[in-house]
Amino acid sequence: MGRQPCCEKVGLKRGPWTIEEDNKLMNFILNNGIQCWRLVPKLAGLMRCGKSCRLRWINYLRPDLKRGALTEAEEDMIIELHSRLGNRWSKIATHFPGRTDNEIKNYWNTRIKKKMKLKGLDPVTHEPILSKSHDLEKEMHHHQNLGFQESLEDHDQMQHNREGSSMSIQSREESSCNKNLDVGLGSSLVLQNKESLGNFTMDSYHNFMDTQFFWDCFTGLGDSFP
DNA sequence: AATGATATCAACCGCGGCACC
DNA sequence: GGGTGCCGCGGTTGATATCAT
Incomplete structure (x- = not known):
């Protein structure tokens, strides 16, 4: 007997993420961290598989992402x-x-x-x-x-x-x-691996919110937030 | 302005390594 | 020790944007 399956593929949503889904995922991870990707969509109320959530977070939602073209x-x-x-x-x-x-x-x-x-x-x-x-x-x-x-x-x-x-x-x-990271995140926040992502707390998030870099992350999304 | 070609990039797929049972 | 599943990775696809005609 191995582990439980990662997700029921039936009935799961695929394709581009909506802003609402992004919000759900982001809020969940910022509040709870990441213990197990398999549980993230269930607990966050998303009809996605854990793999899809992981990809979305890593490639798009992570607050430490550098935006803009490569130099x-x-x-x-x-x-x-x-x-x-x-x-x-x-x-x-x-x-x-x-x-x-x-x-x-x-x-x-x-x-x-x-x-x-x-x-x-x-x-x-x-x-x-x-x-x-x-x-x-x-x-x-x-x-x-x-x-x-x-x-x-x-x-x-x-x-x-x-x-x-x-x-x-x-x-x-x-x-x-x-x-760049120091300006945006402060010395306490380094998101390089799963372990440190798990330690990503609301405190570090609030510090990060005070920076211009944080708001750059939401360029184009702002209109949809309340 | 309409259409086709090309560029871009977010997201998916399948696989391998490793951890769990 | 072997079977099974999770995670992370690299390859690929497909939707959208941009450019050329």
């Missing part, structure tokens, strides 16, 4: 990280506080990919596009290297964690992005 610096960083990590969007997103893996993935697929092709670069290998016969050879070479790069990356990360080094890409990016 050129961020774009360069994405390209650099992608050359090292490949399509591991969640790993790449950890270098960009306030950005979601979905956002970065979309940005890559719709814009960066095109730009690279225009520059004559292969978006997969990040190397100049050559003839087809060379492509196959290069692709094999690339895949052989992936495992090696991965272990290097993990090693880098472990080294970084041990030494608290400030020299890596991650540190450089975090130092600039955390300024």
Whole structure:
């Protein structure tokens, strides 16, 4: 016997979220935190599955989300990280506080990919596009290297964690992005993982409400609030 | 102004790893 | 230890917006 099923798929709502649903989900999470996504829709009174609620919160409702287009610096960083990590969007997103893996993935697929092709670069290998016969050879070479790069990356990360080094890409990016977070959220509120989301309380929410960044989150939604 | 093409991005789907029973 | 479900991830789809003709 395993766990109970995540949700009854029958009768669940799908498609775009309404403002009312957003309000319900946001209010519930801000008041109760997140213990178990399976229970969130039930307790919040939503006809959605937990997976859908999780996605909506992570990609759209989280108060620490950075709005607006990615900067050129961020774009360069994405390209650099992608050359090292490949399509591991969640790993790449950890270098960009306030950005979601979905956002970065979309940005890559719709814009960066095109730009690279225009520059004559292969978006997969990040190397100049050559003839087809060379492509196959290069692709094999690339895949052989992936495992090696991965272990290097993990090693880098472990080294970084041990030494608290400030020299890596991650540190450089975090130092600039955390300024945004500090302004918006204060030092007590860091929403990077499930555990910290669970600690997201009304107190931190009220502090956050005093900031311009908070109200930017509701651009376009304001008319619908009472 | 109407229509088709293209770009954008929110949301869904399916899978793998891990935790739970 | 094995079966089952949850969570998170990456790939993909489809609705909407924008641009070109």
